[in-house]
Amino acid sequence: MTFSSKLHRAQELASSVVCVGLDPDPDRFPDQFRDLPAPDAARRFCKAIIEATHEVACAYKPNLAFFEALGREGLGVLEDVVSSIPPDRISIADGKRGDIGNTAGRYAIAVFENLSFDACTVSPYMGRDAVSPFLAWPEKAAFALVRTSNPSAGEVQDLDVGDVPLYFRIARMLETWSSGEPGEIGFVVGATDTTILADIRDQFPDIPLLIPGIGAQGGDPEAVMATAIAGTGPIVVTSSRSILYAGQGVDFADRARDATIRLRDDLNRGR
Amino acid sequence: MTFSSKLHRAQELASSVVCVGLDPDPDRFPDQFRDLPAPDAARRFCKAIIEATHEVACAYKPNLAFFEALGREGLGVLEDVVSSIPPDRISIADGKRGDIGNTAGRYAIAVFENLSFDACTVSPYMGRDAVSPFLAWPEKAAFALVRTSNPSAGEVQDLDVGDVPLYFRIARMLETWSSGEPGEIGFVVGATDTTILADIRDQFPDIPLLIPGIGAQGGDPEAVMATAIAGTGPIVVTSSRSILYAGQGVDFADRARDATIRLRDDLNRGR
Numbered sequence: 001m002t003f004s005s006k007l008h009r010a011q012e013l014a015s016s017v018v019c020v021g022l023d024p025d026p027d028r029f030p031d032q033f034r035d036l037p038a039p040d041a042a043r044r045f046c047k048a049i050i051e052a053t054h055e056v057a058c059a060y061k062p063n064l065a066f067f068e069a070l071g072r073e074g075l076g077v078l079e080d081v082v083s084s085i086p087p088d089r090i091s092i093a094d095g096k097r098g099d100i101g102n103t104a105g106r107y108a109i110a111v112f113e114n115l116s117f118d119a120c121t122v123s124p125y126m127g128r129d130a131v132s133p134f135l136a137w138p139e140k141a142a143f144a145l146v147r148t149s150n151p152s153a154g155e156v157q158d159l160d161v162g163d164v165p166l167y168f169r170i171a172r173m174l175e176t177w178s179s180g181e182p183g184e185i186g187f188v189v190g191a192t193d194t195t196i197l198a199d200i201r202d203q204f205p206d207i208p209l210l211i212p213g214i215g216a217q218g219g220d221p222e223a224v225m226a227t228a229i230a231g232t233g234p235i236v237v238t239s240s241r242s243i244l245y246a247g248q249g250v251d252f253a254d255r256a257r258d259a260t261i262r263l264r265d266d267l268n269r270g271r
Numbered sequence: 272m273t274f275s276s277k278l279h280r281a282q283e284l285a286s287s288v289v290c291v292g293l294d295p296d297p298d299r300f301p302d303q304f305r306d307l308p309a310p311d312a313a314r315r316f317c318k319a320i321i322e323a324t325h326e327v328a329c330a331y332k333p334n335l336a337f338f339e340a341l342g343r344e345g346l347g348v349l350e351d352v353v354s355s356i357p358p359d360r361i362s363i364a365d366g367k368r369g370d371i372g373n374t375a376g377r378y379a380i381a382v383f384e385n386l387s388f389d390a391c392t393v394s395p396y397m398g399r400d401a402v403s404p405f406l407a408w409p410e411k412a413a414f415a416l417v418r419t420s421n422p423s424a425g426e427v428q429d430l431d432v433g434d435v436p437l438y439f440r441i442a443r444m445l446e447t448w449s450s451g452e453p454g455e456i457g458f459v460v461g462a463t464d465t466t467i468l469a470d471i472r473d474q475f476p477d478i479p480l481l482i483p484g485i486g487a488q489g490g491d492p493e494a495v496m497a498t499a500i501a502g503t504g505p506i507v508v509t510s511s512r513s514i515l516y517a518g519q520g521v522d523f524a525d526r527a528r529d530a531t532i533r534l535r536d537d538l539n540r541g542r
Contacts, residue, residue, distance in 0.1 A: 023373075023374070025377075036303040063370075063377075065368070065373055065374045065375075065377035065378045065381065066374070066377050067377070067379045068346065068377070068378065068381040069377040069381045069385065071350075071385050072346045072347035072349075072350045073346075073347075073348070074346050074381075075339065075342070075343045075344075075345050075346050076343035076344075077344075078343075079343050082324035096369055096370050096394070096397075097336070097367070098367055098369070098370070098394055098396075099334075099336060100419070100420070100421040101421065101422075102294075103294070103334055103336045103337070104336075106296075106334075106336035106337050106340040107336045107339065107340070108337070109340045110336065110339040110340045110345075113372060114340065114342050123367070123369055123394050123396050124396070124427060125369075125394050125395070125396045125416055125425035125427055125428065126367075126416070126419050126421055126423065126424060126427070126428075127421065127422075127423030127424055127425070127427050127428070128423040128426060129422060129424075130421070130423070134511040138490045145396055145397070148371070148397050149371070149400065150371040150372065150397055150400045150401070151372075151398075151400060152397065152398030152401070153278040153397060153398055153400075154398070155399060155444060156395060156396055156397070156398050156437075156441060156444070157396065157397075157398070159432045159437065160432065160433065161430045161431065161432055161437070161439065162431065166427075166430065166432070166437070169430065170427060172425060173427070233296050
Protein backbone atom coordinates (compact mmCIF):
# COMPACT_ATOMS: atom_id res chain seq x y z
CA MET A 1 0.00 0.00 0.00
CA THR A 2 1.42 3.43 -0.87
CA PHE A 3 1.89 6.04 1.80
CA SER A 4 -0.96 8.17 0.41
CA SER A 5 -3.34 5.18 0.36
CA LYS A 6 -2.53 4.33 3.97
CA LEU A 7 -2.96 7.97 4.95
CA HIS A 8 -6.27 8.21 3.12
CA ARG A 9 -7.54 5.12 4.93
CA ALA A 10 -6.39 6.43 8.33
CA GLN A 11 -8.18 9.73 7.65
CA GLU A 12 -11.39 7.91 6.74
CA LEU A 13 -11.22 5.70 9.85
CA ALA A 14 -10.75 8.67 12.18
CA SER A 15 -12.80 11.19 10.15
CA SER A 16 -9.81 13.38 10.87
CA VAL A 17 -6.83 15.09 9.26
CA VAL A 18 -5.31 15.75 12.69
CA CYS A 19 -1.81 14.54 13.44
CA VAL A 20 -0.82 14.58 17.11
CA GLY A 21 2.74 15.82 17.54
CA LEU A 22 4.54 13.96 20.33
CA ASP A 23 6.92 16.44 22.01
CA PRO A 24 7.37 14.86 25.45
CA ASP A 25 8.63 17.67 27.71
CA PRO A 26 9.30 16.43 31.26
CA ASP A 27 8.75 19.95 32.63
CA ARG A 28 5.15 19.88 31.42
CA PHE A 29 4.11 16.32 32.23
CA PRO A 30 0.94 15.74 34.25
CA ASP A 31 1.47 15.67 38.01
CA GLN A 32 1.14 11.89 38.23
CA PHE A 33 4.37 11.39 36.21
CA ARG A 34 6.50 13.89 38.12
CA ASP A 35 8.25 11.37 40.36
CA LEU A 36 9.20 8.95 37.59
CA PRO A 37 12.56 9.01 35.78
CA ALA A 38 12.10 11.13 32.63
CA PRO A 39 12.41 8.25 30.11
CA ASP A 40 9.75 6.18 31.93
CA ALA A 41 7.49 9.19 32.31
CA ALA A 42 7.85 10.05 28.61
CA ARG A 43 7.06 6.49 27.55
CA ARG A 44 3.93 6.29 29.70
CA PHE A 45 2.80 9.79 28.82
CA CYS A 46 3.08 9.27 25.05
CA LYS A 47 1.40 5.88 25.20
CA ALA A 48 -1.49 7.33 27.21
CA ILE A 49 -1.88 10.17 24.69
CA ILE A 50 -1.94 7.73 21.76
CA GLU A 51 -4.41 5.45 23.52
CA ALA A 52 -6.73 8.37 24.28
CA THR A 53 -6.61 10.05 20.87
CA HIS A 54 -6.20 7.37 18.22
CA GLU A 55 -9.87 7.19 17.35
CA VAL A 56 -9.87 10.87 16.41
CA ALA A 57 -6.41 11.35 14.90
CA CYS A 58 -5.04 9.98 11.63
CA ALA A 59 -1.34 10.28 12.47
CA TYR A 60 1.33 10.73 15.13
CA LYS A 61 4.50 12.73 14.75
CA PRO A 62 7.16 12.06 17.40
CA ASN A 63 9.57 14.98 17.57
CA LEU A 64 12.98 13.30 17.70
CA ALA A 65 14.63 16.16 19.62
CA PHE A 66 12.47 15.50 22.67
CA PHE A 67 13.39 11.81 22.66
CA GLU A 68 17.10 12.51 22.18
CA ALA A 69 16.97 14.93 25.11
CA LEU A 70 15.88 12.02 27.36
CA GLY A 71 19.44 10.68 27.30
CA ARG A 72 20.82 7.27 26.41
CA GLU A 73 17.43 5.58 26.69
CA GLY A 74 15.84 8.07 24.32
CA LEU A 75 15.81 5.92 21.20
CA GLY A 76 14.45 2.97 23.18
CA VAL A 77 11.58 5.13 24.43
CA LEU A 78 10.98 6.28 20.85
CA GLU A 79 10.88 2.68 19.62
CA ASP A 80 8.38 1.73 22.33
CA VAL A 81 6.20 4.75 21.56
CA VAL A 82 6.19 4.15 17.79
CA SER A 83 5.27 0.51 18.31
CA SER A 84 2.19 1.60 20.25
CA ILE A 85 0.82 3.64 17.33
CA PRO A 86 -2.00 1.56 15.81
CA PRO A 87 -0.93 -0.04 12.50
CA ASP A 88 -3.82 1.62 10.65
CA ARG A 89 -2.56 5.07 11.64
CA ILE A 90 0.36 6.98 10.15
CA SER A 91 3.66 7.56 11.97
CA ILE A 92 5.94 10.46 11.00
CA ALA A 93 9.48 10.86 12.38
CA ASP A 94 10.02 14.59 12.80
CA GLY A 95 13.77 15.08 12.69
CA LYS A 96 14.27 17.42 9.71
CA ARG A 97 17.39 15.47 8.76
CA GLY A 98 19.55 16.68 5.91
CA ASP A 99 23.05 15.41 5.19
CA ILE A 100 25.31 14.00 2.46
CA GLY A 101 24.06 10.89 0.67
CA ASN A 102 25.69 8.11 2.68
CA THR A 103 24.67 9.79 5.94
CA ALA A 104 21.12 10.51 4.77
CA GLY A 105 20.90 6.81 3.95
CA ARG A 106 21.75 5.98 7.57
CA TYR A 107 19.05 8.31 8.87
CA ALA A 108 16.60 6.67 6.45
CA ILE A 109 17.50 3.20 7.76
CA ALA A 110 17.09 4.42 11.33
CA VAL A 111 13.58 5.78 10.80
CA PHE A 112 12.15 3.50 8.12
CA GLU A 113 13.74 0.13 8.90
CA ASN A 114 14.71 0.12 12.58
CA LEU A 115 11.72 2.15 13.74
CA SER A 116 9.19 1.32 10.98
CA PHE A 117 8.00 4.90 10.54
CA ASP A 118 5.76 5.58 7.54
CA ALA A 119 7.28 8.98 6.86
CA CYS A 120 9.82 11.48 8.08
CA THR A 121 10.68 15.15 7.70
CA VAL A 122 13.80 16.24 5.81
CA SER A 123 15.66 19.50 5.13
CA PRO A 124 16.49 20.46 1.52
CA TYR A 125 19.44 22.82 2.13
CA MET A 126 22.05 20.29 0.91
CA GLY A 127 20.20 19.50 -2.33
CA ARG A 128 19.04 16.30 -3.97
CA ASP A 129 21.70 14.11 -2.28
CA ALA A 130 20.13 14.87 1.09
CA VAL A 131 16.57 14.06 0.04
CA SER A 132 16.64 11.16 -2.42
CA PRO A 133 17.89 8.50 0.05
CA PHE A 134 14.57 8.95 1.88
CA LEU A 135 12.63 8.16 -1.31
CA ALA A 136 13.97 4.64 -1.82
CA TRP A 137 11.10 2.83 -0.08
CA PRO A 138 7.87 2.39 -2.09
CA GLU A 139 5.55 2.59 0.94
CA LYS A 140 7.25 5.53 2.64
CA ALA A 141 7.20 9.30 2.28
CA ALA A 142 9.56 12.18 3.02
CA PHE A 143 8.06 15.56 3.92
CA ALA A 144 10.62 18.20 2.96
CA LEU A 145 10.75 21.62 4.58
CA VAL A 146 9.37 24.15 2.10
CA ARG A 147 7.90 27.07 4.08
CA THR A 148 7.90 26.55 7.84
CA SER A 149 5.74 28.08 10.56
CA ASN A 150 8.32 29.55 12.94
CA PRO A 151 8.70 33.34 13.34
CA SER A 152 12.05 33.49 11.51
CA ALA A 153 11.03 31.13 8.68
CA GLY A 154 11.01 33.90 6.09
CA GLU A 155 14.56 35.12 6.75
CA VAL A 156 15.98 32.43 4.49
CA GLN A 157 12.95 30.79 2.87
CA ASP A 158 11.45 34.01 1.46
CA LEU A 159 14.66 35.28 -0.13
CA ASP A 160 14.10 36.31 -3.72
CA VAL A 161 15.93 33.92 -6.07
CA GLY A 162 15.10 35.77 -9.27
CA ASP A 163 11.44 35.52 -10.08
CA VAL A 164 10.19 33.58 -7.04
CA PRO A 165 10.92 33.13 -3.31
CA LEU A 166 13.45 30.45 -2.35
CA TYR A 167 10.78 28.17 -0.85
CA PHE A 168 8.96 28.11 -4.16
CA ARG A 169 12.10 27.26 -6.12
CA ILE A 170 12.85 24.49 -3.65
CA ALA A 171 9.33 23.11 -4.03
CA ARG A 172 9.88 22.89 -7.80
CA MET A 173 13.20 21.13 -7.27
CA LEU A 174 11.67 18.67 -4.82
CA GLU A 175 9.06 17.76 -7.42
CA THR A 176 11.86 17.05 -9.91
CA TRP A 177 14.09 15.17 -7.45
CA SER A 178 11.26 12.85 -6.45
CA SER A 179 10.14 12.10 -9.99
CA GLY A 180 10.58 8.40 -10.70
CA GLU A 181 11.64 7.53 -7.14
CA PRO A 182 9.81 4.68 -5.38
CA GLY A 183 8.79 6.76 -2.36
CA GLU A 184 6.56 9.82 -2.17
CA ILE A 185 7.57 13.42 -1.56
CA GLY A 186 5.48 15.74 0.59
CA PHE A 187 5.96 19.36 1.62
CA VAL A 188 6.01 20.92 5.07
CA VAL A 189 4.11 24.21 4.78
CA GLY A 190 3.14 26.19 7.85
CA ALA A 191 -0.41 27.30 8.69
CA THR A 192 0.78 30.66 9.93
CA ASP A 193 0.81 32.34 6.51
CA THR A 194 -2.36 31.27 4.72
CA THR A 195 -1.53 33.24 1.57
CA ILE A 196 1.67 31.26 1.09
CA LEU A 197 -0.12 28.02 1.94
CA ALA A 198 -2.82 28.77 -0.66
CA ASP A 199 -0.23 29.64 -3.26
CA ILE A 200 1.72 26.42 -2.77
CA ARG A 201 -1.48 24.40 -2.84
CA ASP A 202 -2.46 26.08 -6.07
CA GLN A 203 0.86 25.35 -7.76
CA PHE A 204 1.36 21.82 -6.39
CA PRO A 205 -2.21 20.54 -5.94
CA ASP A 206 -1.38 16.83 -5.78
CA ILE A 207 1.56 16.96 -3.34
CA PRO A 208 0.80 15.75 0.22
CA LEU A 209 1.15 18.59 2.74
CA LEU A 210 2.19 18.38 6.37
CA ILE A 211 0.89 21.55 7.98
CA PRO A 212 2.20 22.69 11.38
CA GLY A 213 1.50 26.00 13.06
CA ILE A 214 -2.10 25.47 14.15
CA GLY A 215 -2.76 26.02 17.85
CA ALA A 216 0.15 27.23 19.98
CA GLN A 217 1.79 28.81 16.93
CA GLY A 218 -1.35 30.73 15.90
CA GLY A 219 -2.62 29.32 12.57
CA ASP A 220 -6.38 29.43 11.94
CA PRO A 221 -8.01 26.00 11.32
CA GLU A 222 -10.81 27.15 9.02
CA ALA A 223 -8.51 29.23 6.84
CA VAL A 224 -6.18 26.24 6.56
CA MET A 225 -8.93 23.93 5.38
CA ALA A 226 -10.35 26.47 2.95
CA THR A 227 -7.04 26.49 1.13
CA ALA A 228 -6.31 22.82 1.60
CA ILE A 229 -9.47 21.68 -0.19
CA ALA A 230 -8.25 23.48 -3.31
CA GLY A 231 -6.04 20.46 -4.14
CA THR A 232 -6.23 16.70 -4.42
CA GLY A 233 -3.16 15.58 -2.43
CA PRO A 234 -3.79 14.55 1.18
CA ILE A 235 -3.15 17.10 3.90
CA VAL A 236 -2.17 16.40 7.49
CA VAL A 237 -2.58 19.14 10.10
CA THR A 238 -0.28 18.69 13.04
CA SER A 239 -0.59 20.07 16.55
CA SER A 240 1.53 19.24 19.56
CA ARG A 241 1.53 21.36 22.69
CA SER A 242 -2.12 22.44 22.61
CA ILE A 243 -3.15 18.77 22.62
CA LEU A 244 -0.46 17.19 24.81
CA TYR A 245 -0.63 19.74 27.60
CA ALA A 246 -4.35 20.54 27.51
CA GLY A 247 -4.61 19.17 31.06
CA GLN A 248 -2.23 18.60 33.96
CA GLY A 249 -4.45 16.53 36.25
CA VAL A 250 -5.43 12.86 36.34
CA ASP A 251 -7.76 13.51 33.39
CA PHE A 252 -4.91 14.76 31.14
CA ALA A 253 -5.57 12.08 28.52
CA ASP A 254 -9.27 12.96 28.31
CA ARG A 255 -8.35 16.64 27.99
CA ALA A 256 -5.94 15.72 25.15
CA ARG A 257 -8.72 13.78 23.46
CA ASP A 258 -11.13 16.70 23.85
CA ALA A 259 -8.56 19.08 22.35
CA THR A 260 -8.00 16.70 19.42
CA ILE A 261 -11.75 16.43 18.80
CA ARG A 262 -12.14 20.22 18.90
CA LEU A 263 -9.35 20.65 16.36
CA ARG A 264 -10.71 17.84 14.19
CA ASP A 265 -14.19 19.37 14.20
CA ASP A 266 -12.88 22.88 13.53
CA LEU A 267 -11.00 21.49 10.55
CA ASN A 268 -13.85 19.34 9.27
CA ARG A 269 -16.19 22.34 9.30
CA GLY A 270 -13.86 23.95 6.75
CA ARG A 271 -14.07 21.01 4.37
CA MET B 272 37.61 28.61 28.47
CA THR B 273 35.98 29.61 25.20
CA PHE B 274 35.49 27.07 22.44
CA SER B 275 38.16 28.72 20.28
CA SER B 276 40.68 28.71 23.14
CA LYS B 277 40.08 25.03 23.80
CA LEU B 278 40.36 24.27 20.09
CA HIS B 279 43.58 26.28 19.81
CA ARG B 280 45.09 24.35 22.71
CA ALA B 281 44.03 20.99 21.24
CA GLN B 282 45.63 21.95 17.93
CA GLU B 283 48.87 22.91 19.66
CA LEU B 284 48.97 19.67 21.66
CA ALA B 285 48.44 17.50 18.57
CA SER B 286 50.28 19.77 16.10
CA SER B 287 47.22 19.03 14.02
CA VAL B 288 44.08 20.59 12.56
CA VAL B 289 42.69 17.14 11.75
CA CYS B 290 39.28 16.14 13.08
CA VAL B 291 38.47 12.44 12.86
CA GLY B 292 34.87 11.91 11.76
CA LEU B 293 33.32 8.93 13.53
CA ASP B 294 30.89 7.27 11.07
CA PRO B 295 30.68 3.73 12.45
CA ASP B 296 29.38 1.59 9.57
CA PRO B 297 28.96 -2.07 10.61
CA ASP B 298 29.39 -3.19 7.00
CA ARG B 299 32.93 -1.81 6.98
CA PHE B 300 34.18 -2.79 10.42
CA PRO B 301 37.46 -4.69 10.73
CA ASP B 302 37.11 -8.45 10.58
CA GLN B 303 37.64 -8.88 14.33
CA PHE B 304 34.36 -7.07 15.11
CA ARG B 305 32.21 -8.93 12.59
CA ASP B 306 30.68 -11.39 15.05
CA LEU B 307 29.72 -8.81 17.68
CA PRO B 308 26.30 -7.18 17.89
CA ALA B 309 26.50 -3.89 15.94
CA PRO B 310 26.23 -1.56 18.99
CA ASP B 311 29.05 -3.36 20.82
CA ALA B 312 31.17 -3.45 17.69
CA ALA B 313 30.59 0.27 17.07
CA ARG B 314 31.52 1.15 20.65
CA ARG B 315 34.75 -0.84 20.57
CA PHE B 316 35.66 0.30 17.07
CA CYS B 317 35.21 4.01 17.83
CA LYS B 318 37.09 3.75 21.14
CA ALA B 319 39.99 1.98 19.42
CA ILE B 320 40.12 4.67 16.72
CA ILE B 321 40.16 7.45 19.35
CA GLU B 322 42.83 5.68 21.38
CA ALA B 323 45.03 5.21 18.31
CA THR B 324 44.66 8.71 16.85
CA HIS B 325 44.26 11.17 19.72
CA GLU B 326 47.91 12.20 19.78
CA VAL B 327 47.68 13.36 16.16
CA ALA B 328 44.12 14.73 15.94
CA CYS B 329 42.66 17.84 17.57
CA ALA B 330 39.00 16.84 17.40
CA TYR B 331 36.43 14.07 16.92
CA LYS B 332 33.14 14.42 15.11
CA PRO B 333 30.65 11.61 15.73
CA ASN B 334 28.10 11.49 12.92
CA LEU B 335 24.81 11.08 14.75
CA ALA B 336 23.10 9.25 11.87
CA PHE B 337 25.43 6.29 12.24
CA PHE B 338 24.70 6.03 15.96
CA GLU B 339 20.93 6.37 15.47
CA ALA B 340 21.09 3.60 12.86
CA LEU B 341 22.42 1.24 15.57
CA GLY B 342 18.93 1.03 17.08
CA ARG B 343 17.69 1.65 20.60
CA GLU B 344 21.19 1.44 22.10
CA GLY B 345 22.52 4.04 19.68
CA LEU B 346 22.52 7.02 22.02
CA GLY B 347 24.11 4.94 24.78
CA VAL B 348 26.92 3.97 22.41
CA LEU B 349 27.30 7.64 21.46
CA GLU B 350 27.50 8.65 25.12
CA ASP B 351 30.19 6.02 25.78
CA VAL B 352 32.18 7.07 22.73
CA VAL B 353 32.02 10.79 23.55
CA SER B 354 33.15 10.12 27.10
CA SER B 355 36.27 8.40 25.75
CA ILE B 356 37.40 11.49 23.83
CA PRO B 357 40.26 13.02 25.87
CA PRO B 358 39.11 16.18 27.72
CA ASP B 359 41.83 18.24 26.03
CA ARG B 360 40.45 17.40 22.59
CA ILE B 361 37.35 18.88 20.91
CA SER B 362 34.12 16.93 20.38
CA ILE B 363 31.66 17.95 17.67
CA ALA B 364 28.17 16.43 17.36
CA ASP B 365 27.46 16.20 13.63
CA GLY B 366 23.68 16.15 13.33
CA LYS B 367 22.92 19.22 11.21
CA ARG B 368 19.86 19.90 13.33
CA GLY B 369 17.51 22.71 12.41
CA ASP B 370 14.05 23.19 13.89
CA ILE B 371 11.75 25.70 15.59
CA GLY B 372 13.06 27.37 18.72
CA ASN B 373 11.67 25.12 21.45
CA THR B 374 12.76 22.02 19.53
CA ALA B 375 16.20 23.41 18.71
CA GLY B 376 16.57 24.02 22.45
CA ARG B 377 15.95 20.31 23.09
CA TYR B 378 18.58 19.30 20.57
CA ALA B 379 20.99 21.72 22.23
CA ILE B 380 20.32 20.18 25.64
CA ALA B 381 20.84 16.71 24.20
CA VAL B 382 24.25 17.49 22.70
CA PHE B 383 25.66 20.11 25.08
CA GLU B 384 24.29 19.05 28.47
CA ASN B 385 23.50 15.32 28.28
CA LEU B 386 26.43 14.44 26.05
CA SER B 387 28.86 17.28 26.94
CA PHE B 388 29.86 17.98 23.34
CA ASP B 389 31.92 21.12 22.74
CA ALA B 390 30.19 21.93 19.46
CA CYS B 391 27.58 20.73 17.01
CA THR B 392 26.53 21.28 13.41
CA VAL B 393 23.26 23.08 12.60
CA SER B 394 21.22 23.85 9.48
CA PRO B 395 20.17 27.46 8.78
CA TYR B 396 17.13 26.86 6.53
CA MET B 397 14.61 27.78 9.24
CA GLY B 398 16.34 31.07 10.14
CA ARG B 399 17.58 32.56 13.37
CA ASP B 400 15.12 30.62 15.58
CA ALA B 401 16.80 27.38 14.55
CA VAL B 402 20.35 28.56 15.25
CA SER B 403 20.30 30.85 18.30
CA PRO B 404 19.31 28.15 20.86
CA PHE B 405 22.68 26.52 20.15
CA LEU B 406 24.51 29.75 21.02
CA ALA B 407 23.33 30.00 24.63
CA TRP B 408 26.38 28.29 26.20
CA PRO B 409 29.51 30.43 26.62
CA GLU B 410 31.96 27.54 26.13
CA LYS B 411 30.20 25.92 23.16
CA ALA B 412 30.04 26.51 19.43
CA ALA B 413 27.58 25.83 16.62
CA PHE B 414 28.94 25.20 13.12
CA ALA B 415 26.22 26.19 10.67
CA LEU B 416 26.01 24.78 7.16
CA VAL B 417 27.12 27.48 4.72
CA ARG B 418 28.53 25.74 1.63
CA THR B 419 28.73 21.96 1.93
CA SER B 420 30.95 19.44 0.13
CA ASN B 421 28.40 17.03 -1.37
CA PRO B 422 27.86 16.83 -5.15
CA SER B 423 24.42 18.50 -5.04
CA ALA B 424 25.41 21.24 -2.57
CA GLY B 425 25.18 23.98 -5.16
CA GLU B 426 21.61 23.23 -6.26
CA VAL B 427 20.23 25.25 -3.36
CA GLN B 428 23.26 26.91 -1.77
CA ASP B 429 24.52 28.58 -4.96
CA LEU B 430 21.17 30.09 -5.98
CA ASP B 431 21.52 33.76 -6.81
CA VAL B 432 19.70 35.86 -4.19
CA GLY B 433 20.27 39.19 -5.88
CA ASP B 434 23.90 40.17 -5.75
CA VAL B 435 25.39 37.09 -4.08
CA PRO B 436 24.86 33.32 -3.81
CA LEU B 437 22.52 32.07 -1.09
CA TYR B 438 25.36 30.58 0.96
CA PHE B 439 27.04 33.95 1.15
CA ARG B 440 23.85 35.72 2.25
CA ILE B 441 23.36 33.04 4.91
CA ALA B 442 26.93 33.52 6.15
CA ARG B 443 26.21 37.22 6.61
CA MET B 444 23.00 36.42 8.50
CA LEU B 445 24.78 33.93 10.74
CA GLU B 446 27.30 36.59 11.69
CA THR B 447 24.43 38.88 12.68
CA TRP B 448 22.41 36.22 14.49
CA SER B 449 25.40 35.23 16.61
CA SER B 450 26.40 38.76 17.52
CA GLY B 451 26.12 39.22 21.29
CA GLU B 452 25.26 35.58 21.98
CA PRO B 453 27.32 33.75 24.61
CA GLY B 454 28.36 30.91 22.30
CA GLU B 455 30.46 31.01 19.14
CA ILE B 456 29.29 30.56 15.57
CA GLY B 457 31.36 28.67 13.02
CA PHE B 458 30.75 27.82 9.38
CA VAL B 459 30.78 24.47 7.61
CA VAL B 460 32.48 25.06 4.25
CA GLY B 461 33.50 22.16 2.02
CA ALA B 462 37.02 21.57 0.73
CA THR B 463 35.71 20.47 -2.65
CA ASP B 464 35.46 23.98 -4.12
CA THR B 465 38.59 25.85 -3.08
CA THR B 466 37.51 29.08 -4.82
CA ILE B 467 34.39 29.28 -2.66
CA LEU B 468 36.39 28.35 0.43
CA ALA B 469 38.93 31.09 -0.28
CA ASP B 470 36.17 33.62 -0.88
CA ILE B 471 34.41 32.85 2.42
CA ARG B 472 37.70 32.94 4.28
CA ASP B 473 38.44 36.33 2.76
CA GLN B 474 35.09 37.79 3.74
CA PHE B 475 34.84 36.20 7.20
CA PRO B 476 38.49 35.84 8.28
CA ASP B 477 37.84 35.43 12.01
CA ILE B 478 35.03 32.84 11.86
CA PRO B 479 36.02 29.27 12.81
CA LEU B 480 35.64 26.91 9.84
CA LEU B 481 34.78 23.22 9.88
CA ILE B 482 36.00 21.87 6.55
CA PRO B 483 34.79 18.49 5.26
CA GLY B 484 35.39 17.05 1.82
CA ILE B 485 39.05 16.10 2.13
CA GLY B 486 39.88 12.48 1.30
CA ALA B 487 36.99 10.28 0.11
CA GLN B 488 35.14 13.36 -1.20
CA GLY B 489 38.13 14.62 -3.20
CA GLY B 490 39.31 17.93 -1.65
CA ASP B 491 43.04 18.75 -1.90
CA PRO B 492 44.82 19.26 1.48
CA GLU B 493 47.42 21.77 0.34
CA ALA B 494 44.92 23.94 -1.50
CA VAL B 495 42.73 23.94 1.61
CA MET B 496 45.55 25.09 3.86
CA ALA B 497 46.72 27.74 1.41
CA THR B 498 43.31 29.40 1.66
CA ALA B 499 42.83 28.68 5.34
CA ILE B 500 45.94 30.56 6.43
CA ALA B 501 44.47 33.71 4.88
CA GLY B 502 42.39 34.24 8.05
CA THR B 503 42.74 34.30 11.82
CA GLY B 504 39.83 32.10 12.95
CA PRO B 505 40.70 28.47 13.73
CA ILE B 506 40.05 25.87 11.05
CA VAL B 507 39.28 22.21 11.57
CA VAL B 508 39.68 19.79 8.66
CA THR B 509 37.54 16.72 9.04
CA SER B 510 37.95 13.32 7.42
CA SER B 511 36.01 10.15 8.18
CA ARG B 512 36.07 7.16 5.87
CA SER B 513 39.63 7.49 4.63
CA ILE B 514 40.85 7.31 8.23
CA LEU B 515 38.35 4.89 9.79
CA TYR B 516 38.53 2.26 7.09
CA ALA B 517 42.19 2.59 6.11
CA GLY B 518 42.68 -1.01 7.23
CA GLN B 519 40.45 -4.06 7.74
CA GLY B 520 42.88 -6.33 9.55
CA VAL B 521 44.07 -6.60 13.15
CA ASP B 522 46.22 -3.51 12.57
CA PHE B 523 43.19 -1.34 11.61
CA ALA B 524 43.88 1.15 14.41
CA ASP B 525 47.51 1.59 13.37
CA ARG B 526 46.39 2.09 9.77
CA ALA B 527 43.91 4.74 10.98
CA ARG B 528 46.70 6.44 12.89
CA ASP B 529 48.96 6.34 9.84
CA ALA B 530 46.20 7.85 7.68
CA THR B 531 45.65 10.60 10.26
CA ILE B 532 49.37 11.39 10.39
CA ARG B 533 49.56 11.53 6.59
CA LEU B 534 46.65 13.96 6.44
CA ARG B 535 48.05 16.02 9.31
CA ASP B 536 51.44 16.27 7.62
CA ASP B 537 49.92 17.08 4.22
CA LEU B 538 47.99 19.89 5.87
CA ASN B 539 50.88 21.15 7.96
CA ARG B 540 53.06 21.41 4.85
CA GLY B 541 50.53 23.95 3.52
CA ARG B 542 50.77 26.17 6.59
